[in-house]
Amino acid sequence: MFTRAIVKTPCRNMVNGISSSNLGKPDYELALKQHENYIKALKECGLNVTMLDPDENFPDSTFIEDVCLITPGCAIITNPGADSRRDEIISISRIVNELGLPVERIKSPGFLDAGDIMMVKNHYFAGLSDRTNKEGTSQLNNILKKYNYTSSTIELETVLHLKTGISYLENNNLLAFGEFLTKEALKKFNILEVAKDESYAANSVWINDKVLVPRGFPKTKKMIEKQGYKTIAVDVSEFRKLDGGLSCLSLRF
Numbered sequence: 415m416f417t418r419a420i421v422k423t424p425c426r427n428m429v430n431g432i433s434s435s436n437l438g439k440p441d442y443e444l445a446l447k448q449h450e451n452y453i454k455a456l457k458e459c460g461l462n463v464t465m466l467d468p469d470e471n472f473p474d475s476t477f478i479e480d481v482c483l484i485t486p487g488c489a490i491i492t493n494p495g496a497d498s499r500r501d502e503i504i505s506i507s508r509i510v511n512e513l514g515l516p517v518e519r520i521k522s523p524g525f526l527d528a529g530d531i532m533m534v535k536n537h538y539f540a541g542l543s544d545r546t547n548k549e550g551t552s553q554l555n556n557i558l559k560k561y562n563y564t565s566s567t568i569e570l571e572t573v574l575h576l577k578t579g580i581s582y583l584e585n586n587n588l589l590a591f592g593e594f595l596t597k598e599a600l601k602k603f604n605i606l607e608v609a610k611d612e613s614y615a616a617n618s619v620w621i622n623d624k625v626l627v628p629r630g631f632p633k634t635k636k637m638i639e640k641q642g643y644k645t646i647a648v649d650v651s652e653f654r655k656l657d658g659g660l661s662c663l664s665l666r667f
């Protein structure tokens with residue numbers, strides 16, 4: 415059960431964010447509208463949403479999920495793997511200090527984007543990616559241990575972040591596509607296979623028994639509904655142009 419979310423309004427400079435998508439530059443005004451609708455969806459799931467101001471110094475800072483991992487026991491400020499994103503942690507640190515949780519940090523030479531972390535109850539799967547290295551996941555493991563959590567790593571092959579390819583929908587249900595369909599570490603889950611032509615929808619978000627699904631992926635939406643979840647489709651086309659998905663746009667805790 416989550417009660418809160420933190421989001422960060424996209425900045426005008428988002429059009430210069432990191433991208434490998436070949437989908438063109440995002441339309442800023444449309445992105446703002448989509449962000450507002452995303453916030454509405456979070457509220458529909460019962461979350462109290464804290465909104466942070468845009469920061470023109472960091473084009474990718476609306477992808478707030480990457481800079482912090484909030485567990486029930488502690489908040490972990492990450493050390494983002496992309497140079498241009500590293501100092502995004504300065505502003506998130508201020509907010510996180512107000513949460514009343516112990517604050518931990520990943521430090522260089524450890525790098526970690528929290529988009530690479532997937533929580534399954536008291537266990538955290540950590541993707542080893544272009545952004546997250548072994549030193550980063552080893553620091554994460556040591557921090558989590560202190561709070562009686564466990565973690566394990568999964569090597570990524572094709573996707574940017576772990577949660578680009580898989581999403582845990584609770585009740586042992588895991589949404590997955592491509593390289594994640596055959597990973598030994600994930601075999602214990604009831605895998606809901608996302609079709610190749612809908613792979614972007616593998617990044618969907620469970621919030622209090624509802625699931626946010628990106629708009630435009632009807633097969634995945636139906637498959638999730640068949641499992642008994644109520645879904646909310648949210649259009650995030652402008653964030654997709656920057657390789658971002660639904661989960662990247664908020665911290666949920």
Ligand code: CIR
Nearest residue numbers: 432477529575656657658662
């Ligand atoms: C980046 O490359 O860092 C951003 N353009 C997209 C980050 C997406 N975040 C995520 O998947 N957790």
